[in-house]
Amino acid sequence: MLKYREIENILKKRIQNETYPAGSLFPKQNDLAKEFNTSRVTIRKALDHLIQIGLIYPQRGAGTFVRSTANELSHFETDVDQYIGTTKLLGDKHLVESKVINFEIRYPSEKEIAALTIETGDLIYDIKRLRIVDHDPYALEYTIMPVNIIPKIDKTILGGSVYAYIEEVLRQKIGSAYRRISAAKPTEDDKKYLSCKSDDPVLKVNQIVSLESNIPFEFSETHHRFDKESISVYLPGNRR
Amino acid sequence: MLKYREIENILKKRIQNETYPAGSLFPKQNDLAKEFNTSRVTIRKALDHLIQIGLIYPQRGAGTFVRSTANELSHFETDVDQYIGTTKLLGDKHLVESKVINFEIRYPSEKEIAALTIETGDLIYDIKRLRIVDHDPYALEYTIMPVNIIPKIDKTILGGSVYAYIEEVLRQKIGSAYRRISAAKPTEDDKKYLSCKSDDPVLKVNQIVSLESNIPFEFSETHHRFDKESISVYLPGNRR
DNA sequence: CAGTGGTCTAGACCACATC
DNA sequence: ATGTGGTCTAGACCACTGT
Numbered sequence: 381m382l383k384y385r386e387i388e389n390i391l392k393k394r395i396q397n398e399t400y401p402a403g404s405l406f407p408k409q410n411d412l413a414k415e416f417n418t419s420r421v422t423i424r425k426a427l428d429h430l431i432q433i434g435l436i437y438p439q440r441g442a443g444t445f446v447r448s449t450a451n452e453l454s455h456f457e458t459d460v461d462q463y464i465g466t467t468k469l470l471g472d473k474h475l476v477e478s479k480v481i482n483f484e485i486r487y488p489s490e491k492e493i494a495a496l497t498i499e500t501g502d503l504i505y506d507i508k509r510l511r512i513v514d515h516d517p518y519a520l521e522y523t524i525m526p527v528n529i530i531p532k533i534d535k536t537i538l539g540g541s542v543y544a545y546i547e548e549v550l551r552q553k554i555g556s557a558y559r560r561i562s563a564a565k566p567t568e569d570d571k572k573y574l575s576c577k578s579d580d581p582v583l584k585v586n587q588i589v590s591l592e593s594n595i596p597f598e599f600s601e602t603h604h605r606f607d608k609e610s611i612s613v614y615l616p617g618n619r620r
Numbered sequence: 621m622l623k624y625r626e627i628e629n630i631l632k633k634r635i636q637n638e639t640y641p642a643g644s645l646f647p648k649q650n651d652l653a654k655e656f657n658t659s660r661v662t663i664r665k666a667l668d669h670l671i672q673i674g675l676i677y678p679q680r681g682a683g684t685f686v687r688s689t690a691n692e693l694s695h696f697e698t699d700v701d702q703y704i705g706t707t708k709l710l711g712d713k714h715l716v717e718s719k720v721i722n723f724e725i726r727y728p729s730e731k732e733i734a735a736l737t738i739e740t741g742d743l744i745y746d747i748k749r750l751r752i753v754d755h756d757p758y759a760l761e762y763t764i765m766p767v768n769i770i771p772k773i774d775k776t777i778l779g780g781s782v783y784a785y786i787e788e789v790l791r792q793k794i795g796s797a798y799r800r801i802s803a804a805k806p807t808e809d810d811k812k813y814l815s816c817k818s819d820d821p822v823l824k825v826n827q828i829v830s831l832e833s834n835i836p837f838e839f840s841e842t843h844h845r846f847d848k849e850s851i852s853v854y855l856p857g858n859r860r
Numbered sequence: 861c862a863g864t865g866g867t868c869t870a871g872a873c874c875a876c877a878t879c
Numbered sequence: 880a881t882g883t884g885g886t887c888t889a890g891a892c893c894a895c896t897g898t
Binding site for chain 4: 420
């Protein structure tokens, strides 16, 4: 375990524990350096991410403070896989199921070749899944993945978490993601599977997800019921 | 000007210039340190933000590379004020106008007191504006701001850019923002001002924006026509 | 003024990828 | 084996805030 990541996690727990209550003064960087027996540079690196996700904010000259909204924000993790994997995001407190509506292997279109930076002859999976949370339809996913990058996908894996398969079986780490969020009218599929009425909007998320090695592996579109999902984004101003 | 910020800007320009073409090997950290006559730590700090916005990606052992999508991404700046200010975001290439539909000063509700962390007796502006881009309705904004933090707002300012007023006249810098994005059915106002039909969804953005000094100054809800706006988010995986 | 966070240095060692 | 990026150190000085 990296030292700065370890310290970051300990400090995060202390904020959640209210060892450092919301709104209070956070320990000085020099004190933390002493406590963890490290240099101030390492402490600063540990604080970087806590600042970025808005749990604490530094005020030059004055000190560092715990944000008053720290407890509301602390659930909202910034690790990419938590944004991305439905199972991981909801699996603790809810029953997450997947119903595979369609699953085939085919050659990619021009658009798909460009999005996944693959070759014309490379096969892809074409998957349509309904995600079900606590027995209610939650989201409809259309996903394309290259066969040679994510081998041996089958209906059993699709019934659970593809992300868990990638991380635990293939031993690959999820890297970055690029998302585009919009609102749309419901499609026939949305009406059928998400029980949308004709005037119920859907929240549409198009994304390209890459492995840590920067190889794109997922090109997908997800439709969420408008009354079941919203997306939070924190835009930090103080980049350091 | 800060050294690392200066280097960051120079490197960014070189990527846009294609001095470092998309997909190519980016200079080594040690070479950059020599070129800019600084330490590697400072170079790393300059690279941090370029990595975060996805222009380059480091591969340990191999080197750092310019992302193949660098040119598509370079327009999409990550400074918070560019995410937030419609005028700044679109003003270069488009005609941005504002029609003030409602403007009053009143006492805040419980919810507004909590969101802006103000006192019961503090007055707020209550603003409803239609943003018009190239003569077409673009978005409907409901904004609350504390009078004592953003003084002397009037209809002239509201006809233009509030963010420009804050930065140029009040000499305050925009800090962080917290946004929640969702889809919704159109309201009566949406139908009236955005010309939405009954089954046209809207993209709804609720946000709290703070100054650099961490004082919240805007609590707003914006309705976008579903066919005119989508929101992009880049989720970097490699946080360092 | 003292104390805080912000920037910067000039090294060192490690993990990893390529050869 | 070499060279890359990733982590870490033990200092230093500056900018800013509070009193």
